[in-house]
Amino acid sequence: SSFYQDNVQYGTKEMNVASISGFQFRVGLQYEREITEKLRLESSASYTPKASLTSKNERSIATSTINSGLVETIVDQRDITIPNTDFDLPEEWRVGVGISQFHKWMVGVEYQNIGKANYKNTTFTPDNVKFNAINIYRVGGYFIPQYNDNNYLNRITYRAGIRYQDTGLNVNQHDIKEFGMSFGLGLPAGPYMSNFNLGVEYGNRGTTSGGLVKENFVNIFIGLSFNDKWFNKRKFN
Numbered sequence: 001s002s003f004y005q006d007n008v009q010y011g012t013k014e015m016n017v018a019s020i021s022g023f024q025f026r027v028g029l030q031y032e033r034e035i036t037e038k039l040r041l042e043s044s045a046s047y048t049p050k051a052s053l054t055s056k057n058e059r060s061i062a063t064s065t066i067n068s069g070l071v072e073t074i075v076d077q078r079d080i081t082i083p084n085t086d087f088d089l090p091e092e093w094r095v096g097v098g099i100s101q102f103h104k105w106m107v108g109v110e111y112q113n114i115g116k117a118n119y120k121n122t123t124f125t126p127d128n129v130k131f132n133a134i135n136i137y138r139v140g141g142y143f144i145p146q147y148n149d150n151n152y153l154n155r156i157t158y159r160a161g162i163r164y165q166d167t168g169l170n171v172n173q174h175d176i177k178e179f180g181m182s183f184g185l186g187l188p189a190g191p192y193m194s195n196f197n198l199g200v201e202y203g204n205r206g207t208t209s210g211g212l213v214k215e216n217f218v219n220i221f222i223g224l225s226f227n228d229k230w231f232n233k234r235k236f237n
Contacts, residue, residue, distance in 0.1 A: 002064065002072065010063040010075060022053035024089060040100050042108070048092040050115075055085045090115030090133075098141075103148075107141035114168065132175070134168035142186070157186030157195060163203075172210040179203050184221065197223040 004011035028046035035041045062077035092115070098108025114134035140161025145154040165178040180203030186195035199221035206214040 004066065010065060013062045013064045013072070013074070015060045015062070017058040019056040019058075020053050021056075022051055022089070024048060024051035026092075035099075038101050040102060041097070042100060042106075043095075043097040045095045046093065050091045051089045053087055053089060055087065057082045057084055096138075103144060105141065105143045108139075110136075110138040112136040112138075116168070128172050130170040132168045132170055133166075135166045136163060137165075138163045140182070152188065155188045159184035159186065159199065167205070171212055174207055174210045174212060176206055176212075178205040180219075182219075186225070189224070194227050195225040197221070197225060199223075 002011055002013045026046055026048040028044065030042075030044045032040060032042050059080045059082050060077055061080060063075045064072050065075060066072050092113065094110060094112035096108055096110035098106055100106035100108075112135070114136075116131060116133045138161060140159065142157050142159040144157050147155055149155055159182075161182045163178075163180050163182075165180075167176045167178055169176040180201045182199055182201035184197060184199030186197050188194070189196045201219040201221070202216070203219075204214060204216045206212055208214045
């Protein structure tokens with residue numbers, strides 16, 4: 001960050017770097033069973049324990065100038081020693097359940113909880129920001145008209161979903177919420193079940209209360225799903 005004043009030859013430039021390292025793991029379970037001749041129950045759960053991270057902090061302050069071409073030049077720079085800091089990533093768990101018909105459709109719901117974060121650093125200490133627990137709710141599904149039909153359009157996977165998220169971020173005593181709606185297509189690529197996936201999500205985040213900003217956003221997703229038959233044993237006559 002840089003700061004300049006009128007009629008003052010030099011400005012002030014502050015540079016902060018935080019290099020964060022640590023280790024975290026996740027465990028999960030998945031359960032499926034046939035509930036009728038056509039319908040399948042699918043459920044899953046995962047848990048991520050707390051993890052400690054270390055932040056290696058660096059800070060330097062310099063005097064600087066800006067010429068007529070808006071190019072900034074460092075005149076004198078000094079490094080400032082600040083201690084490294086430790087903070088914890090919160091525990092996380094999620095559960096989901098859905099009902100499906102094989103290669104036809106599926107509808108599912110999921111709930112995710114991320115515990116209260118302890119994000120503190122000597123480099124970044126905003127006084128008007130608090131971190132609370134995060135709660136995320138998702139509902140979605142897909143539909144395939146006829147996965148083995150000769151008509152290409154009937155083999156496309158059509159997807160849709162909505163999500164609501166309490167981001168856990170509190171700014172100026174106002175909780176920041178987020179909502180999104182997503183739509184996608186799974187385009188068949190190959191003779192089996194590989195897909196070229198396209199998706200778009202439209203949503204909003206934030207609030208205009210308390211002098212804050214509410215923004216609309218669009219996310220675009222592109223991906224590949226490889227489901228071809230690999231490692232088949234060759235047969236010779």
